[in-house]
Amino acid sequence: xxxxxxxxxxxxxxxxxxxxxxxxxxxxxxxxxxxxxxxxxxxxxxxxxxxxxxxxxxxxxxxxxxxxxxxxxxxxxxxxxxxxxxxxxxxxxxxxxxxxxxxxxxxxxxxxxxxxxxxxxxxxxxxxxxxxxxxxxxxxxxxxxxxxxxxxxxxxxxxxxxxxxxxxxxxxxxxxxxxxxxxxxxxxxxxxxxxxxxxxxxxxxxxxxxxxxxxxxxxxxxxxxxxxxxxxxxxxxxxxxxxxxxxxxxxxxxxxxxxxxxxxxxxxxxxxxxxxxxxxxxxxxxxxxxxxxxxxxxxxxxxxxxxxxxxxxxxxxxxxxxxxxxxxxxxxxxxxxxxxxxxx
Numbered sequence: 001x002x003x004x005x006x007x008x009x010x011x012x013x014x015x016x017x018x019x020x021x022x023x024x025x026x027x028x029x030x031x032x033x034x035x036x037x038x039x040x041x042x043x044x045x046x047x048x049x050x051x052x053x054x055x056x057x058x059x060x061x062x063x064x065x066x067x068x069x070x071x072x073x074x075x076x077x078x079x080x081x082x083x084x085x086x087x088x089x090x091x092x093x094x095x096x097x098x099x100x101x102x103x104x105x106x107x108x109x110x111x112x113x114x115x116x117x118x119x120x121x122x123x124x125x126x127x128x129x130x131x132x133x134x135x136x137x138x139x140x141x142x143x144x145x146x147x148x149x150x151x152x153x154x155x156x157x158x159x160x161x162x163x164x165x166x167x168x169x170x171x172x173x174x175x176x177x178x179x180x181x182x183x184x185x186x187x188x189x190x191x192x193x194x195x196x197x198x199x200x201x202x203x204x205x206x207x208x209x210x211x212x213x214x215x216x217x218x219x220x221x222x223x224x225x226x227x228x229x230x231x232x233x234x235x236x237x238x239x240x241x242x243x244x245x246x247x248x249x250x251x252x253x254x255x256x257x258x259x260x261x262x263x264x265x266x267x268x269x270x271x272x273x274x275x276x277x278x279x280x281x282x283x284x285x286x287x288x289x290x291x292x293x294x295x296x297x298x299x300x301x302x303x304x305x306x307x308x309x310x311x312x313x314x315x316x317x318x319x320x321x322x323x324x325x326x327x328x329x330x331x332x333x334x335x336x337x338x339x340x341x342x343x344x
Contacts, residue, residue: 057158133159140152211285247314
């Protein structure tokens with residue numbers, strides 16, 4: 001038995017790496033979310049939850065980054081940390097410059113490229129998400145090298161996916177992107193059937209045919225009068241399905257589990273995301289039938305309904321997958337220990 005090298009006992013754990021006296025995972029998380037915190041401080045009114053009307057998605061990106069990085073035991077050199085701090089300063093400078101004419105220049109450039117005024121917000125916020133995606137991705141590559149995507153990919157993918165969705169909404173607004181619009185009639189038929197069932201069997205929510213779907217149109221006759229919805233692919237939750245696909249694939253990529261289990265988790269999550277999208281459309285319909293037909297009040301609910309349903313669902317589902325797999329791995333480890341023959 002060698003006595004010249006100390007080894008930790010079974011109840012001991014190696015100390016977490018630090019940088020400048022701070023836990024390295026906490027320090028890295030802080031510097032990566034610093035541009036978001038800065039933007040929240042100077043543009044607080046832009047942090048609503050509507051995916052194409054503000055920077056509310058930054059809050060969820062921050063949660064993804066923190067969830068993946070806090071608690072990791074990856075050592076980080078001071079030199080790399082300072083490089084990332086410099087990148088953070090550049091990102092902060094971009095957001096600071098927006099109020100000094102940069103945002104106007106971005107808006108004018110979009111109009112010159114043919115972006116409609118009605119969706120110019122998608123164009124301008126697209127650049128915010130693109131800048132943050134580049135910053136976070138470059139910072140993780142500096143900190144952790146080529147395998148960064150196995151450590152903390154979700155935040156980058158969420159930001160990049162949001163930028164892509166905003167670009168699609170800017171360049172192909174409303175129903176101009178046919179392939180993404182194709183699912184809308186099916187969703188509205190389901191919505192019509194559910195709403196009519198509620199009206200006939202649970203509670204009166206309107207007069208006559210409370211909901212009638214024609215293509216991407218939904219004609220409602222509720223307690224407060226008629227209301228007509230014209231649904232396009234973003235409102236049908238296509239953007240949430242794309243975000244789910246990207247984040248889930250990144251999440252499963254870093255998990256060391258059999259391919260069959262990955263496919264099962266992905267299929268369950270896909271079904272869950274579709275269900276959440278249908279519930280969202282039904283809730284918007286019920287809001288118009290029961291609460292109000294005032295366009296401004298209905299739009300206020302519409303602007304937050306998607307995010308307050310989809311993003312918590314995604315976070316809860318990922319947490320469930322991690323919990324289930326954690327228990328499975330611990331059980332297998334205990335079984336292996338129990339069946340192993342103690343060394344003499």
